[in-house]
Amino acid sequence: MTPLQLAWRTTTRYRVRAMLAIAGVTVIGALLFDMLLLSHGLLLSFADLLNSEGFEVRVLAREGFARVPIPDSQTIADAIARLPSVADVAQITLTLAEGRADQKPPRRLTLVGRALSTTRDAATGCEVEINHVLGRALDIGPGSTFRLTPMPSADAATAMPPVDCHVTAFADFGFNASSDATALVSMAEYRRLVAQEHVDAEVILVALKAGSDAAAVTREIGTLRPDVHAYSNEEVVAQFNRNGFAYFRQISGVLSALTTAFAFLLIATLLTVSINQRLGEIAALRALGIARRRIAAMLLWESALLVGAGAVLALPVGGVLAVGLDRILRQMPSLPERLHFFVFEPRALIVHIAVFVVTAAAAAVYPIWLASTLPIASTLRREVI
C-alpha cells in the first residue's frame, strides 16, 4: 500500500474531523484567495477602465490630477492633433448644472463640454447625451426635452439662465459613479450655456494610432508645451498605485499573511493532535517494518489531502465571497461604477496554489518529526498495553 493510499484510508476513517478541517481550510483559503484578488484587482480594473475609454494619453495643467483649466488649451490641442502618431484629441471641461423635467424634482448633474479634433465643434442648439442615472432621475430619454441650468463655477458670479435641451442619446461615462448624473454637450454649446466666449479645457485626452508609443507622445507633448503635464495611462495607473490604492494593497498583504499563518497553525495543530491520538497505531506500523520514510510520506499526504481539498474548494467559495465583498466596497461614494476591487488574474491563482503547497508541507513538519522519532517499544507498551 502506497503512502497516499494509507493517508487516504486515515482521512476517510476520520471523516468528521477531515471534513471539518477541509471546511476550515476552505473558508480561510477563500479569504486568502480574495485578498490575492484584492491586492491587484483595483489597479487592473482601473487600468481597464482607462484603456476602455480609447484614449492613451491625458494632458493636464498641473502635476497630479487637479482639475484646473489648461491655459490656451485650443492651441496645444491643435498642436497635439498634428503629431503623426495621434489619431484624435478630445478637449474636456465640466461644471455643475441642474436639470429639471416636468413633475420631477430637480437633479444636480455634471455638465461635460467636449470638443473632438476629428469632428466639427459647433453650437447647434442644446443637444445633449445623458447617462442612464439622469434619464431615470428626470424620466427622460432620447427625444425628450428638459431644462438645464449651468451652476456657477468658481469664476462665475451669477447663475446662468435655464436652457431647454434635447436628449439625442444615452451615453456611458466610464468614470461616473453609480449615482452620478451626467450630460454631455459639444464644447461650442458648452460655451454658449455658460455664457463665456472662451473656455479652456481642463483635460485633453489623446487617442493614438495603432502601434504608437504613449511614452514617446507624452515626451513630445512636453516639448510642445513644457508648462503642461502629459501622462500615459500606465503613468496614471502607477501614480494611483503609489497613492490612492496603497491602503487596499497593504490590507490585502496583511490579511494574506494572517490567513496563511492561521491556516498553517490550525493544520499543524490538527495533524499534531491527530498524530498524538494515533501514536500506538503508528508505533505498530513501525514495528511491522514500515519505514520511517513511508510514515513521513503518509503524514505529508494526509496534510496535502486536507489542505489540497480545502484549497481547491476555496476557489469557488472565494469567487462567491469576492462578489459579496466587492459589492460592499463598491458602495464607496464617488467610485466609478465600472471599477471593481476583486479582479481575477492568473497570478493570483498561482500564488494561491504556491502558498497552500508550502503551508501543507510546513504544517506536516512537526507531526512527521513526532512520528519519525517516537520510540517504538515504549510507545507500544504505553499505548497498547
Place this chain on the structure above:
Amino acid sequence: MQCPCHNPRVVAFAAALALIGILDTAPDILISRQLAATAHLAVGDVITLATTPTGGRSSSFRVAGIYEPTPDPMRFTAQRIEGRMHLPDLLTLVTDPHDPASADAIGSINVALAPGTDPAAFAHDITAGAPTVAVRPTSRPPQDDPFAVLDRFHLAISVVTMFGATAFLLALMVIRAEERRETVAILRLVGIAPRSLLTSVAIEGLMIAIGGALFGVALAFATEGLINRFFQARYDTALVFIRVTGPLAMKAVAIAAPLGVLAGIAASWTLLRGSVLALFRR
C-alpha cells in the same frame, strides 16, 4: 580706493539691514512638520512663497511655528506639505492684479453652530438666501462615508474568519471527544448522568474559546503599537490606524464564548447520546 558698494563689509551690512527689514515686515506663517523637514526649515526662517513655479507673484513670510497637521483619514496617503497664514496675507499673495474682485473671493467659510442648531435647517436657510452658494454639513451622512463602507468590509472579513475558526475549533473538539471515547463510556457506566458530562464538555469548550479569545486580544494589544508605528512611519502621519478598545475586546470574547460551548457540545453529542456499548466499539 575701493568703492563703498564693492566693499564686502558694506555689502554684508546692507544685506543684514535688508534682512532685518524683511524680518520686521514679513508676515507670519505656520508650516507643517513635514514641510519643515522636507525644506529644512526652522522657526524664525524667512521663506518666499510664489503663486507659480516660475516665481510669479511672490511674498516673504517668517516661519512663526511648526505644527503637526490634524490627522485626516481621507488624506493619509498624501504628503502634508502645507502651511497656514492669516487670510489677508493669503489674499494679498494670490489676488490677480488684473481682477481686483479676486481679492474679495474665498473658497469656503466654516461655521460653528450654536448648540442645538439643526445643521440641515441652517443650510436650507443659507441656500434660500444665496442660491448660488453650496452649503453642506461637515459631518458626512452614513451613505457618503467611505469609512462606514470600510467598516462593513472589515466586519464581513471578520465573519468569514469566524466561520473558518469555528470549523477548526469543531475539528479539534471532535478529536478531543474521540480521544475520550472510552473514558466517557466508563463514566457513563458508573452512573454519571449524560447531562453532567455534557455540562463538562460545554465548560471545556467555553474555557478553550475564552482562553483563545483572551490570547487573541492580548496579541492584538501587543501588536497594536507595532502596527500603528509601522503605518505612521510609512505614511508620515500621526493617524492612529488600530485601537484595541475595551468594548471591542469584550465583543471578541462574547462571540467566542458561545461558539466554544456549541463546538464542545456538538463534538461530544454522539458520545453522550449513543449507547454505552457502542462507545466500547461492541
